[in-house]
Amino acid sequence: xxxxxxxxxxxxxxxxxxxxxxxxxxxxxxxxxxxxxxxxxxxxxxxxxxxxxxxxxxxxxxxxxxxxxxxxxxxxxxxxxxxxxxxxxxxxxxxxxxxxxxxxxxxxxxxxxxxxxxxxxxxxxxxxxxxxxxxxxxxxxxxxxxxxxxxxxxxxxxxxxxxxxxxxxxxxxxxxxxxxxxxxxxxxxxxxxxxxxxxxxxxxxxxxxxxxxxxxxxxxxxxxxxxxxxxxxxxxxxxxxxxxxxxxxxxxxxxxxxxxxxxxxxxxxxxxxxxxxxxxxxxxxxxxxxxxxxxxxxxxxxxxxxxxxxxxxxxxxxxxxxxxxxxxxxxxxxxxxxxxxxxxxxxxxxxxxxxxxxxxxxxxxxxxxxxxxxxxxxxxxxxxxxxxxxxxxxxxxxxxxxxxxxxxxxxxxxxxxxxxxxxxxxxxxxxxxxxxxxxxxxxxxxxxxxxxxxxxxxxxxxxxxxxxxxxxxxxxxxxxxxxxxxxxxxxxxxxxxxxxxxxxxxxxxxxxxxxxxxxxxxxxxx
Ligand SMILES: CC1=C(/C=C/C(C)=C/C=C/C(C)=C/C=C/C=C(C)/C=C/C=C(C)/C=C/C2=C(C)CCCC2(C)C)C(C)(C)CCC1
Ligand SMILES: [Fe+2]
Numbered sequence: 001x002x003x004x005x006x007x008x009x010x011x012x013x014x015x016x017x018x019x020x021x022x023x024x025x026x027x028x029x030x031x032x033x034x035x036x037x038x039x040x041x042x043x044x045x046x047x048x049x050x051x052x053x054x055x056x057x058x059x060x061x062x063x064x065x066x067x068x069x070x071x072x073x074x075x076x077x078x079x080x081x082x083x084x085x086x087x088x089x090x091x092x093x094x095x096x097x098x099x100x101x102x103x104x105x106x107x108x109x110x111x112x113x114x115x116x117x118x119x120x121x122x123x124x125x126x127x128x129x130x131x132x133x134x135x136x137x138x139x140x141x142x143x144x145x146x147x148x149x150x151x152x153x154x155x156x157x158x159x160x161x162x163x164x165x166x167x168x169x170x171x172x173x174x175x176x177x178x179x180x181x182x183x184x185x186x187x188x189x190x191x192x193x194x195x196x197x198x199x200x201x202x203x204x205x206x207x208x209x210x211x212x213x214x215x216x217x218x219x220x221x222x223x224x225x226x227x228x229x230x231x232x233x234x235x236x237x238x239x240x241x242x243x244x245x246x247x248x249x250x251x252x253x254x255x256x257x258x259x260x261x262x263x264x265x266x267x268x269x270x271x272x273x274x275x276x277x278x279x280x281x282x283x284x285x286x287x288x289x290x291x292x293x294x295x296x297x298x299x300x301x302x303x304x305x306x307x308x309x310x311x312x313x314x315x316x317x318x319x320x321x322x323x324x325x326x327x328x329x330x331x332x333x334x335x336x337x338x339x340x341x342x343x344x345x346x347x348x349x350x351x352x353x354x355x356x357x358x359x360x361x362x363x364x365x366x367x368x369x370x371x372x373x374x375x376x377x378x379x380x381x382x383x384x385x386x387x388x389x390x391x392x393x394x395x396x397x398x399x400x401x402x403x404x405x406x407x408x409x410x411x412x413x414x415x416x417x418x419x420x421x422x423x424x425x426x427x428x429x430x431x432x433x434x435x436x437x438x439x440x441x442x443x444x445x446x447x448x449x450x451x452x453x454x455x456x457x458x459x460x461x462x463x464x465x466x467x468x469x470x471x472x473x474x475x476x477x478x479x480x481x482x483x484x485x486x487x488x489x490x491x492x493x494x495x496x497x498x499x500x501x502x503x504x505x506x507x508x509x510x511x512x513x514x515x516x517x518x519x520x521x522x523x524x525x526x
Contacts, residue, residue, distance in 0.1 A: 327350055
């Protein structure tokens with residue numbers, strides 16, 4: 001059975017005018033750009049995992065109260081090779097592909113050998129990144145693809161590894177107040193070391209070097225050695241405060257020996273990732289000014305996380321909020337075999353996404369008694385000093401059952417109140433979206449029958465004075481066959497509907513995206 005997840009989606013590259021109901025704010029002008037997997041079957045071959053599908057970009061353009069929709073497959077090298085061969089020829093994280101059978105025996109032997117160091121995919125299906133006036137589709141390999149945010153056309157391919165020694169990089173970079181990008185990547189067994197590298201991409205290049213790309217000016221801020229040479233941790237995002245980078249080294253690890261032999265063993269790369277529930281989860285804090293890591297060892301029990309929500313400093317503590325799991329069942333839940341039939345009954349998480357707050361006393365009393373709680377803020381989160389000088393942290397639970405969290409990015413790294421997220425229980429179906437007040441734990445919801453809302457994105461109104469002054473945008477896929485999908489516009493304060501823009505197409509369930517203000521699009525055209 002083909003489900004909402006696995007059905008191949010058609011692209012609609014020409015703008016389609018949406019039917020707008022309700023009243024959209026006149027200031028809402030720009031493009032909501034989103035990314036996610038859209039094609040899982042090519043010829044007779046099928047990807048194993050939902051996160052493997054070919055990237056399908058889609059956008060909603062807001063112009064003078066009207067809304068236009070379009071969608072286009074990312075013309076990555078992976079897309080082009082697969083379509084030309086009419087089968088999957090490039091491996092993805094959850095699907096190992098084997099060389100083209102048309103090649104002669106020598107070429108075959110060569111690709112077989114060379115695949116022990118695989119050719120990495122540029123199927124950038126996870127997120128969108130802004131560098132200066134340019135936009136890129138991103139995944140977690142060393143490749144990103146420039147795109148035109150208006151026409152969704154695919155432009156150059158950029159290889160991070162030409163500018164910084166990384167094999168993997170996150171799809172969730174941060175931006176500082178000047179628009180510079182801070183991102184993290186993993187450098188695997190390079191010069192005998194495995195490390196996590198924090199790097200900075202400037203938002204613009206000096207006038208006299210205008211022709212150069214900003215990647216040429218990429219700068220390594222610092223690196224954190226991996227606790228293990230052959231088993232670096234997997235991570236999907238990191239946190240940032242005014243003065244610190246927050247990096248979590250979780251016991252969800254890539255086994256490099258297994259990775260190097262995966263192709264020969266005929267298994268996918270995902271099978272080289274495992275959760276070590278007996279291990280600890282280590283917290284690293286890097287001072288953004290001195291570029292040095294805080295030397296005290298802070299840790300918590302084994303957990304798995306993908307998304308950091310936000311982080312900030314208060315009275316000598318770093319407070320950070322994450323969506324955490326007790327195990328790695330989230331990735332497994334998205335194998336298409338499990339999503340293909342009756343998945344709501346048969347495919348369940350064994351641990352619910354939980355919004356946890358850790359409060360880490362960076363500046364604590366060095367003579368504090370062993371076993372005493374060093375947290376001085378009003379919270380149930382604790383941090384206890386142990387004999388060997390390390391500090392064991394336990395979180396405060398803010399809420400359960402939310403994923404794909406977003407905040408008002410003007411409050412990123414600062415003390416904040418609101419998280420916007422999709423609500424999930426035990427199955428892979430997003431039933432609602434939520435607005436959580438992290439200070440009072442109050443939650444507002446929006447949901448409608450048969451509606452599967454995407455990651456909600458907050459857009460501030462011009463001259464907003466309060467954190468939640470603006471709108472929340474979410475793409476809603478409808479599971480009822482005769483009802484069209486729509487873009488929903490909510491008042492961020494009340495979480496009440498302002499309007500919706502309906503388009504009669506089959507919209508795909510996506511992962512992440514961003515809203516680009518009209519003024520930023522105009523800056524790009526100049
Ligand atoms: C380079 C390299 C490589 C490769 C890699 C790759 C290929 C990667 C990819 C990766 C990827 C590609 C990843 C992805 C990820 C994703 C994620 C992590 C996501 C998350 C999500 C979520 C969280 C979800 C949610 C949801 C939805 C969407 C709907 C329903 C509901 C819910 C809410 C559940 C290797 C390792 C071989 C080796 C070394 C080097
Ligand atoms: Fe993500």
